[in-house]
Amino acid sequence: MARALVAxxxxxxxxxxxARSRRLVDQIATISLWSAATxxxxxxxxxxxxLFVQGYSAVSWHFLTGYPSAAAAGGGVGPEIFNSFYILFxxxxxxxxxxxxxxxxxxxxxxxxxxxxIVQFSAESLAxxxxxxxxxxxxxxxxQMLHWHFTALxxxxxxxxxxxxxxxxxxxxxxxxxxxxxxxxxxxLGATKWQTLLRAxxxxxxxxxxxxxxxxxxxxxxxxxxxxxxxGSSVSYGxxxxxxxxxxxxxxxxxxLYSTQREALVPDATQIANGSAxxxxxxxxxxNITARIVGRHLTLRFTGKAS
Numbered sequence: 423m424a425r426a427l428v429a430x431x432x433x434x435x436x437x438x439x440x441a442r443s444r445r446l447v448d449q450i451a452t453i454s455l456w457s458a459a460t461x462x463x464x465x466x467x468x469x470x471x472x473l474f475v476q477g478y479s480a481v482s483w484h485f486l487t488g489y490p491s492a493a494a495a496g497g498g499v500g501p502e503i504f505n506s507f508y509i510l511f512x513x514x515x516x517x518x519x520x521x522x523x524x525x526x527x528x529x530x531x532x533x534x535x536x537x538x539x540i541v542q543f544s545a546e547s548l549a550x551x552x553x554x555x556x557x558x559x560x561x562x563x564x565x566q567m568l569h570w571h572f573t574a575l576x577x578x579x580x581x582x583x584x585x586x587x588x589x590x591x592x593x594x595x596x597x598x599x600x601x602x603x604x605x606x607x608x609x610x611l612g613a614t615k616w617q618t619l620l621r622a623x624x625x626x627x628x629x630x631x632x633x634x635x636x637x638x639x640x641x642x643x644x645x646x647x648x649x650x651x652x653x654g655s656s657v658s659y660g661x662x663x664x665x666x667x668x669x670x671x672x673x674x675x676x677x678x679l680y681s682t683q684r685e686a687l688v689p690d691a692t693q694i695a696n697g698s699a700x701x702x703x704x705x706x707x708x709x710n711i712t713a714r715i716v717g718r719h720l721t722l723r724f725t726g727k728a729s
Contacts (some may be wrong), residue, residue, distance in 0.1 A: 480697030525593025632717025
């Protein structure tokens with residue numbers, strides 16, 4: 423009789439303690455996750471703020487449009503900014519068609535088999551090659567064997583080899599995220615597999631694909647080792663500095679930043695390097711924001727949700 427009277431209160435106390443313990447663990451986990459997310463934002467703001475403080479005094483219209491100087495102070499980075507965007511454009515022109523089609527093949531067409539395993543293994547192996555090794559490969563093939571010398575095209579092709587595996591993986595993940603009902607509905611209406619991929623699956627995966635383009639573009643903007651050996655570390659002057667000919671020497675802003683800090687003879691090398699770092703960061707941020715806005719607009723348009 424005494425046990426019957428005592429047992430229910432004991433059970434209630436134990437249940438209450440377990441509930442408080444679970445709530446405490448949940449609160450600790452929530453605080454930890456919020457802290458980690460806030461730390462990421464804080465680190466970005468700290469990084470941007472530091473570069474702004476260090477480099478804003480060097481940035482001017484002359485700095486953004488002028489030519490670099492070999493020995494005198496006051497050089498600019500106009501041709502380097504042009505070359506950065508030009509090589510980005512060339513690289514994406516090569517990277518996106520190949521990687522998207524290859525990723526679509528692996529995700530939508532290729533069944534289990536030896537050829538699929540070979541393609542997957544080749545992409546994973548290519549992703550492990552260091553950029554400097556890829557730069558040496560570009561130097562041997564594009565600069566020496568093909569006698570192109572230092573060119574924007576050679577740099578773009580080398581960067582294509584670097585970025586193909588990442589974009590292929592992003593494409594596979596993006597297509598895998600599209601619900602299977604989209605494929606079933608399209609096939610049920612009589613569409614072929616290619617029509618389903620082109621008109622139903624790819625438009626629905628525009629958002630994740632845009633994220634992949636942003637990640638790849640950030641790597642292209644910031645690459646130095648591969649481009650030093652293939653695109654060169656100098657620019658032309660005059661009208662040829664802004665030449666769309668893919669066979670001209672094309673020093674990018676990241677390469678110019680490296681060269682200025684390591685080898686420059688100009689007295690204001692540190693100021694130029696800080697300004698170049700700030701401009702490069704702003705370029706990447708602007709491109710990322712623009713790409714996400716365009717990607718969101720295309721997603722709304724292709725999915726029929728645009729107002």
